[in-house]
Amino acid sequence: MTGWRGRAPAAFFLGSTALLAGGAIAAARGADELSRGTWAVATVLGLALSLLWTVRSLLDRRATVDVIAVLALGGALWVGEQFAGAMVTVMLASGRLLEARASARADRELRLLVERTPRTARRRDRDGVTRVPVEQVAVGDVLVVGTGEVVPVDARALTAGTFDESALTGEPMPVDRPVGDDVRSGVVNAAAPVDLVATSTADESTYAHVVRLVEQAQAASSPFVRTADRFAALFVPLTLVVAAVAWAIAGSPERAVAVLVVATPCPLLLAAPVAIMSGLSRASRIGVVVKGGAALEALAAGEVVLFDKTGTLTRGRPEVTSVVLAAEPPGAESVSPATSPIPYAVSCAVSSDELVRLAASLDQVSPHPLASALVRAARSRGLALELPTDVREVPGHGLEGRVGGVAVRLGKAGWIVGTGDPAWLRRVHRRAALDGSLTVFAAVDGRPAGAFLLEDPIRPDAPRMVAALRRAGIRRTVLLTGDRAEVAESVGRIVGTDAVLADHDPAQKLAAVHEESATARTIMVGDGVNDAPALAAAGVGVALAARGATASSEAADVVLSVDRVDIVADAILIARRSRRIAVQAVVVGMGLSLVAMLVATAGLLPAAAGAVLQEGIDVLAIGIALRALLPTRLHSVPMSPSDVATAARLRHAHDAAAAVVDQVRDVADDLRTHDCDLRPARALLDLLEHELVPHERADEEELMPIVARALGSSATTTMSRTHAEIEHQVARLRRLLEGLDDAEAADVPTEVSADDVTELRRLLYGLYAVCRLHNQQEEEGAFALVPAPSGTAPSAHESH
Template sequence: MHPQGPGNAGAVHPTPAAKALGFVRRYPIVALTLLAMVVTGILALTGLGIAAQSLASLYALGIAIHQGVGMVKDILRGRWGIDILAVTAIVSTVAVGEYIASLIIVLMLSGGEALEDFAAGRAQRELRSLLERAPRSAHREGPDGVSQEIPVAEVVVGEVLVIKPAEVVPVDGTLLSESGSFDESALTGESLPVDRFAGDPVISGTVNGSAALRIQVTAKESDSQYSRIIALVQEAAESKAPMVRLADKYAVPFTVVALALAGLAWFLSGDPARFAEVLVVATPCPLLIAAPVAFLGGMSRAAKAGIIIKNGGTLEMLAGVKTAAFDKTGTLTGGHPTLEEVRPAGGFTASQVLALAASAEQYSSHVLAAAVIESARGRGLDIHACDNAVEHATNGVTATCGGRVVVVGKPAFVAQHVKGMTGAELTAGQLAVYVAIDGSFAGTLIMRDPIRANSAATIKKLHSLGVRHAIMVTGDAQSTADHVAREAEIDEVRAALLPEDKVRIINGLPHRPVLMVGDGINDAPVLAVADVGIAMGAKGSTAASESADVVILLDDLAKVAQSVEIGQRTMKIAIESIWIGIALSVGLMVLAALGYIPAVAGALAQELVDLATILNALRALLPGRRKRG
């Protein structure tokens, strides 16, 4: 049972008559074809066979002309589609008097869009469920402790909200109640409730348990995790899988074989009806429908696993990835660095260095900046407001704090502002943030960011999936990068890079397609230029998520390998579905060529071929069998 969100109350369900009218408006040719079939049947049963044949033939030829005009335009633009088979089949059945078969072919063609929409709707069910659960209102706690229902868009940071039992959390916040239990399955796929305690973050889109709770808002609706997910899902749902290219690989050979077999059957039998009977079972619906359904199923399967794949073309790229590139901080490492030591210099104290560094780092989006600020606050140091603060992407920050000019960042960047700076001696896994104050070298902050426990396992899994090469591209120092690479079993390391360096390296990698994984604002350019950009979006920047092709909603590096696995399985099912349709159609064509399948029976049999290919394509929704280890 799914809990009802505030936005679901009072939903109006359309009547059967309204649904039927909506279907007619959306698919007028399908409705007209059904009407033509009914009228034709009535005329035939009442002894007006000539009128029935005339009506059906004229209608079918009209549809063939309509399809033929579009087909000719495509051919003139250099696009050889597979509608030629359908048009030829309609004309040939009319020519030999099989007018019922011609109507069935028209219905099959015009109903293909409706059938695809139905299958796509089934495949996108997981995506739509996220949108349907989006809360429309929240309960704000007043000064007197009484809650008031307000639109979610009016919630502001710092307010206290009351989350009722079984209610969807509308915005991100911090839990004020002593403890609470939340269902996070819609976001993470984890079926068991997750316990949170006072001070823990609460993510929007999760469902509260059986007790009313209080949270303090930390992000307004537009900035909350669930709204960002919904925006990505809408982008994914509106994207059409670019399967025309895949279908075209098979379309021309299939058309040539079908026409050749139909002509041969006519020549050997001397009966022109054989030509029509063969083409009736050679209509191209399996090629047009099955592959897009498989791709939409793969996108839905990925969404259920906490992976938003923005378009079908990305799935195709994921299936063929040969090189995987990774940022270091927050990607291969956990992104939770800690300050181990402050090494002051130039007569400054450790407290002075840390307090001024933290003051300047307020204006940086880098994950190390948050760790510096947290460490300063943990030591009870005052963090000052600064003027003229500028973040120099991937290099550091300059700011004027309390009347003192502070420079924080990488050694080469800080060295540009001071003389006589000395490099810090580091042990394996350590990294240093350099600080200058008023033009003098003030010291270093020694930090450590542990590698993720599953980094090496993820690289190994990617290799088993056919990824030939794994490379790390990072702005951090070479020694720190080498240490992480050894633990993660990365094949190649490129360190001390600027964003433009990363772009140049990714563009120059020989084994393609190239997958790039990152999480910060500085990763946005390289994610955009990679063949497949994957953003670790659980705590990463919005810029990275927007420029990436894939967004992982969970803080789990293993999802990178899972996304490649889903891409490969989806592509396999798409191609399988096409070949199933081709094989069944060819088998029916041979039987029709031998005279065993009349035109009407062939048209009906082709519908079963369509159904078989679509059902196979829908397997992409399923997780697949796990290999025994």
């Protein structure tokens, strides 16, 4: 029975069309009786089904415009206008088929998602690889995913792999995931078998969450569509009055039937839903799941946007922003590490890159969020990782194990450094306090080796998104967070929000949303559990759910399935365009129908011609509505494959250059007024001239034209100016060092005055500040344009 119901609209459409065409063929051959009989059968078919639909609506106490179809079809039979009746029947059948196709498409998408849901997983343990139900997979399990298999749960790559992520992102090209990268459930392994470590259970995984989202998005109808239904119901008495007037004027029912034939409000009943559903489809293509037409219209009507901070305007996960190496104890022999390009006045046990490599190798097997940050930092530096052995977690302290025969320990300062208070430790605490950073300390072979400073960097696409919202018509943006005021104010200034509300717990967030909603239509954007009440209370809630299921995405009306916040502006543009097109389709369609009714009332439009005209009006209205499916210019800028490839190559060089920028501050920090050793500064100058400056020149020659093509030449002015300023400051550094007495004595500490040291330190800190600002400009103005695959982690230097 269910199968027949699914095929019934198509059978109705094919049957009515065949009867209409058969009657036309008979009429063309002179068989008038046969043609009228064939058209009469089509009319009776339409009348019977219209009566059935009308009775069902009346029993459900729902207003319906099917009564107009009943009267038009019955009247056509009464006055002998069988052709007009057959046309009305085809019109009804085409409407039912369009509605059924739209519903079937949604059901098919859900069915395909459910069918792809993994049922089992292959888990690696001491006994080898065993297949277990996916529900038994726990966080930390090592899984094997073969070629062509679906990743069962969210995980992190232990071996590099290539994955087809089209089921989640719509991106057709396979995506390479190196060691340490996040791999989301539901994607397909497109290359050799890979090992993954599970970071979530099956119920909490991304794919299970997407299935739930699609289920939630099936039913809700749009307020505009419901308004169209109500308006169409009001259209019934108007049509009856006009038909009665036409009958009275003509003194016969033929004109009344003509009015009824052209009066069917299909532009209201079909065009509006088609435009809204087209908008939903367009939004889904860019990674925005809108839970029904009501949410799409609320998105289109938004005036004020409120943002959570952590995970929304910021990445929501720590990133390594600096590595501070531990100095040797006083009196120890100063020996520069062989792998470090810069000698230090006070030496360190290992180089910065080696410390990152050892720490990341140990953290590969840890599901802790800070572990992911260290692995991403190593990957951005191009470091080769090893699988650790003898790994042991010490509750409350950290993690320890061996990497290639070296004992490595990661954790809290007290566990790594002990009770001492060396100068490098005080420097770490000072930087952490100033920047609001997290710290992870490291020991190598039982000796303190250094510390990692981690921050939650601002999303590079956030400032452009806020600017795009203003261009889209949003009149006010508010940062609403539970974080400290000084941190929130800093983020608000950088991204450009109009107001900042800090130190708000969930109850206060809810009150703030209610206050904003009292004067304007609101949109709340968040990603955490504490955002769920505010998301539910806003006019429309938008949740970021690229990293799995959260309470916020369950409470939200709109869910972003890709890890980019700038598509919020695109979603609003799509929603507003879809609603505008729906209005246009209805105004044009109903306006033409009303004109046709008046013409029929005047006796200038016979029923047969009216039926053909009405079919044309319906097709026109639906055609206007289908424009919502067509691509249009959004905030996101399309880039050619060659531009994307060039930007990706320059991004790799950008990350390497950012590591050099870190060393500028380190060298400045280590300058001493007495017995100053200039060798680190000279080595740094060599790095700047051979790595940083060539990179900035390459950016000017290759990256700036890409940005100019995407955003216009004015967008490159500031970045081009800082390219020149960086090169100018490096040239000043060379002149300063050449002016000091360093001739022929590069290996001997050079005696320099306190004023010279001060000037050198000032120049280095200034260069560091300019480079850091410039790197952030490139992140926001250039690299944020590149369509990164969903789930791609940022570089370890994005906060710079």
